Amino acid sequence: MREKYVEQRLIKAVRRSGGLALKFVSPGFNGVPDRLLLFTGGRAAFCEVKAPGQKPRPLQVHRMEQLRRLGFKVFVIDDVNQIGGMIDEICSP
Numbered sequence: 001m002r003e004k005y006v007e008q009r010l011i012k013a014v015r016r017s018g019g020l021a022l023k024f025v026s027p028g029f030n031g032v033p034d035r036l037l038l039f040t041g042g043r044a045a046f047c048e049v050k051a052p053g054q055k056p057r058p059l060q061v062h063r064m065e066q067l068r069r070l071g072f073k074v075f076v077i078d079d080v081n082q083i084g085g086m087i088d089e090i091c092s093p
Helices: 003-016 058-069 080-091
Strands: 020-023 035-039 043-049 073-077
Touching (some): 003 020, 003 043, 003 080, 035 080, 043 058, 043 080, 058 073, 073 080
Antiparallel strands (some): 020 035, 035 043
């Protein structure tokens, strides 16, 4: 299973849940997560998508820690079976 497959499944699942999975690109600020996930009620999170068994690079880990310190939820998924639980966590009060 490739990263692209995991990402496509993520996008479809977020849409089915009524949200948006926007590709997040930040020129001049490398290492940001792949997707910005937006849901009703102002719920938002960042998601780094990896191929199964792959881990974030050190710069990506640093950026995710920065976002978490600012109070954002940040996830790393490398398996389609993680998607549902992640969406539940983002959307729960």
